[in-house]
Each structure stands twice: as structure tokens, then as C-alpha cells.
Amino acid sequence: MPEERSTEKERKRRETLTAFLRAEAQAQGFDLCRITGPDAIPQAPARLKSFLEAGYHGTMDWMAETRERRGDPRVLWADVRSIVVFGLNYGPDEDPRGILSKPDRAAISVYARNRDYHDVIKGRLKEIATRFAARAQEDVKVFVDTAPVMEKPLAAAAGLGWQGKHTNLVSRTHGSWLFLGSMFTTADLVEDAPEFDHCGSCRACLDSCPTAAFPAPYQIDARRCISYLTIEHKGPIDPELRPLIGNRIYGCDDCLAACPWNKFAAQASEMKLVAREDLKEPTIAFLLDLDDPTFRSFFSGSPVKRIGRDRFVRNVLIAAGNSGDRSLIYRCRRLAGDGSAVVRGMAVWALSRLMEAGEFSAFAAERPVEADSDVRAEWDLAGMKQ
Template identity: 60%
Template sequence: MRDLKTALCAEAETIGFVACRICRPDAVPKVAERLTAFIEAGWHGQMGWLAERQHWRGNPAQLWPEAKSIIMLAESYTPEHDPLDILAQPDRGAISVYAQGRDYHDVVKKRLKRLARWLVAETGAQVKVFVDTAPVPEKALGQAAGLGWQGKHTNLVSRDWGNWAFLGAIFTTHDLAPDSPETDHCGSCRSCLDICPTNAFPAPYQLDARRCISYLTIEHRGPIPEDLRKQLGNRIYGCDDCLAVCPWNKFAVAANDLRLLGEGDLRAPALAALAALDDAGFRATFSGSPVKRIGRDRFLRNVLYAIGNSGNPGLMGAAERHLKDPDETVADAARWAVAQLTLN
């Protein structure tokens, strides 16, 4: 008789996932306590949805009480280039690797649905799929299922595929044997903590999102605090520093779907060209990209900070054209950029 779990993971690999593990919905009892401490410290910043949906994120079993098992899956998006190289090109914008290609929500969710359909056909069980669009603590569940462990940078790390991976979950009413949780293998390494430009880690395994460049450039609305703007450098959407230096990436697995890797245009886009985008141009440039969701104004704010940090007086005109932008945050960023370039 064929072992269903073995067949499931084999099917997951065929579909394109690099890893497949199982845990119970109640396998992360410490998440609620840690999430409460995170929110009470104010480290979630403007991400009010974390507090609003805290009762679900803190206890996955409440999200769908009928679920008996959670299938945790990892999809690699390991870059083909060193994502830190762009930081040495101040007239270019640094976009996080995960956002250079097709929106991972679309790509990964289609794979999850394909695997879920397979499971339904095999067992008749009910299923629900999630990929970063519901209050599911994917990283904690990933560790409970044995995919990897939450490293000192709070992201999931694996000895088999490093830390360049998207996580997805399939909740099911079918009872599958759980895997053993993974243990921590960070040891004394501090690479991810020491490279952070804004010192966003109060301690290992703790993140103050209010200082995290990914949060600041994506989630934060309005002007970014002036004392953090210089540290942004040319990062205009997200930040890969802590991921890029993890030594476990020596075991990184190549991405199975080239759509996740993006094209050259988003690996090193010229700041001058980005600053010239109107709303229609922004939407066209980032169609199908996660970048599109923050909108032209927030994105342009980031671009103007990068221009101010470029030290390139040739970009003065690109900043000055936005001094009277209808969006006050954009106009403020333009004034700051002009002031910074004037100092050089």
C-alpha cells in the first residue's frame, strides 16, 4: 500500500516545492505570547492588522478548527546574483530580490492549489491554502513542521536550502503524521544582526519593525523618520542584507520557477527613470510585481530618499521636479533630497 505522506511530498517536489513537512495546528503554543510581547513593545509600527488579527495569528487552530494537519511548503527564489552588489551603485535603485519577479502570491498559490487538489482527489478531505494573505504564522509553523528554524534575523533558515524561500500552507481535515520540529543551528553567528544598516534587531531573534528597511519602504505610510533616511542608501523597496549574508545559503537551492527571479530591468533600475514615472507609468512598470501594491506616491518617496543619498548632483533635476508634488510626503522627500545633494 502506498504511503500517502510520502506520495504527497513527492508530488510537492514534482510541482516545484523544495521542501514539504507536516505539523499540527496547535504545534506553536509560544507564538501567542511572543506576538503579544511584540505588539506591546510597539515594534509592529503601523501594521495595525497584526494587532487586529492577533487572536488568529497567535493560534492557528482557531483559524479553521476542523483542520487536523498543516502541510508546510517552501518554494525557493534563490537569486542568481549577489543582491548586495547593487548597493555599490548609488544612481540605481535596490529592489528586494523577492519583488524583482512575478508576484509570489500568484505563483506560489497556484502551486499550493495544485497540490491541494491532488490531496482532495486522493483522500476526499477538505483543504484551505494560504500564502502570506491570512493571519497564519508561517515561519513558526515552518519550524514546527521541520522545514527549518527561525534564525536570529527572524526569517526561516534551512540546512538544505538556506533562507531564500517563500512559505505556503495547506490546512486539511485529513490526519497526516507530523514531522519533528527543527532545532536552531545559528550557533554564535551574528552576520545577519551585524549587517543591518538601521540596527533593527534589539536582540537575536527579535525585530523592531519600525527600524527595518523592509517595513519602512513598504509598510510605513508618510515620511520616514529623518534619522533613518541616510541608512536607506539606495534601497527603494525592501532589503535583503540580513538574508544575503546567512552562511547557510551555501546550501541554497536554485529557483524552479524563473518568473520569481525577474528580469534585468528591476535588478538595477536607474533612479532618474523611476523618478520620472507618473501613476500610469508606475503601474505599467510594476504590473504583476509586489511593488505595485504600495502605490506610486510611497514608491516615489523611497526613490527620492535614494536620490538624496546618491551624492550625484546630476540627479538634482529629478528631485526638484517633485518639490511641488500634490502628495506632501513626496514633496517632503524631494526637499530632503535636494538639501542632501546641495551638501555634496
């Protein structure tokens, strides 16, 4: 009898804490809150190993460096007993691919059109964690994307959705538009059932990728992914991929926007982040004029700020080169003398696309001696194409 009473008491405690946690999540504006255990993703280490061995992570060396912790939540924190995964809908009000037909405009990924979601979600998670820890008298840790946590597999194990063929999480209630955050705790909570894969024979996300970044369903080669290239990759971008990038200057929403499950994403929280008007369709001309202080001011609070002005202008120059807009030539000429080598190099490429052959040759003849090898390579490449 004492053992039965103890078991019943623990069951009620788990249920009470779980209900409290869900209520706190709702109060903080999260659309989904579900729970799984630290042993719920046993397949993750092997899949991560294959991904890394194939080189699909590109220059993201931190993924390999944190492989052990990333693949197993217990390696990250040995005392964890429950993992709570939170989802916040950020679905756009319209199809974000509409801007791709406007070459004078720059396409910024939907998630980056407001405040940095890392800061927004982490602030809300800390509020929840503080109250939960006080109530449960248990330890907690919160994570949002930047920590070595495989949030998408954990979210699928917790039942928020499933990892689609584009490798992102897909929800039956919010499509492909979910920010994720997690809370690890030593508390024993009621776990939810995992979600099943509902992609079926659909391959809309795979077929929508401009750069063919999916070598197979459920696999992504970051080295060809526009989001990786415009955000994570620091140096010059592969010349063969530049024309395929179009006017996407920060991230890419194509595979997310193509998902048929997005029709349910309209069921949005009233606390959803609303895009800044000046980040919906900024002009390429305006963005080319950003120096470092202006860049920092304009993108204050935005995740775009984290890549820095030079890498950002590199991306805008690719969009300029793809625009066919000769009115941008004088801005690109000015940037060909920029203090940043990556900017100078991409300005050369943009000019080689916008100028007539004779015009570019005359400009090339006037250029000063270039010390950077990557920029010299851009001049050589541009000269070969003229």
C-alpha cells in the same frame, strides 16, 4: 483484532496521503514540503503578545487585530488536523548587496524582482489542494503570507528550517532564501520532526543591519527595519533613518544575504523564479520619472505595484538624496511640486542633500504656500540644516 485492523488501515491511509502530497508538491516545483500539527507552536501566542506590546509592529495594526487567529491555528480553523508547509527557493545567483555600492542604481529586494510570489505560490497550492482534496475526500484551505498564519514558526515546527536570529526562516539546504506557503486540512497526515536551531554563536545577520533593527537576537523592531519602512509604512520616514537606507528603495536583503547557510542555497529548483533584467539594477533617474500610469505598467505583476506610485517615489527620492548625484536635482525640483504630499516632502529632503546651501535657500524662497503640515515640517527641517 478489528481495532488493530482499523488502526493499521488508518496508518496506511496517512502514509499514502502523505506520499501523494509530497509527490504533488514536487511536481509543482516546491523545494520542500513538510507536515506539522495545529498544536505545534504553543509558544507563539506569548511571543506575539510581547512583540505587539513592545510596539515592534509599528503601524501594522492588522497584526494586533488578528492576534488570536494568528497565534493559534485552531482559532483560525477549528477543524484543522494537519498543516502542510511548502518552501520554494528564491536564492539569487549573486550577492544582492553588490548594488549597494552603486549610488546611481536602485536596490529592489530579491523576492520582488519578478512576479508577485503570493500569486505564484497560491496558484501552485490551489492545484495541489484541489487534487489532494479529491483524493483524500477531506477539506483544505491554502494560505500565502497575507492570511493570519504564523508560517515561520509552523515551518520550523514542520522541519523546513529554524527561525534565525534575524527572525526569518533558515534552511540547511536553502539558507535564508525560501518563500513559504501552507495548506491546512482536516486529513490526518504523517507529521515531520521539527528542526533545531543551528545559528550557534554567529551574529552575521544582526551585525549587517544598516538601521540596527534587532534589539536582541531573535527579536525585530519593524519600526527600524528598512523592509517595513519602504513597504508597509505609509507616511514620511524618520529623518534619522533616511541616510541609513542608502539606495534600498523596496525592501532590504542585508540580513538574509549575510547568513552563512546561504552557501547551500545554490541547490535551486529548475522552477525557481528568475529576476527580470530591468529590475536588477534600475537607475534612480529612470524611477524618478515614473508617473502613476507608467509606474503601474512597469511594475505590472510585481509585488512593488501594491505600494503605489507615491510611496514608491518617496523611497526613490530617499535614494536620490543619498546618492550625491547633482544631475538628479532637476527631477527632484519637479517632484517638489508633485500632487502627492509624501512625494513633495521627500523631494524637499532630497534637494536639501543635493543642493548647495545658497542654491537651496534660493529655491525655498520661490516655493508656493504649502498646505500640508508634514511637507511644511520638511521645509523647516531642511532650512535648519542649511
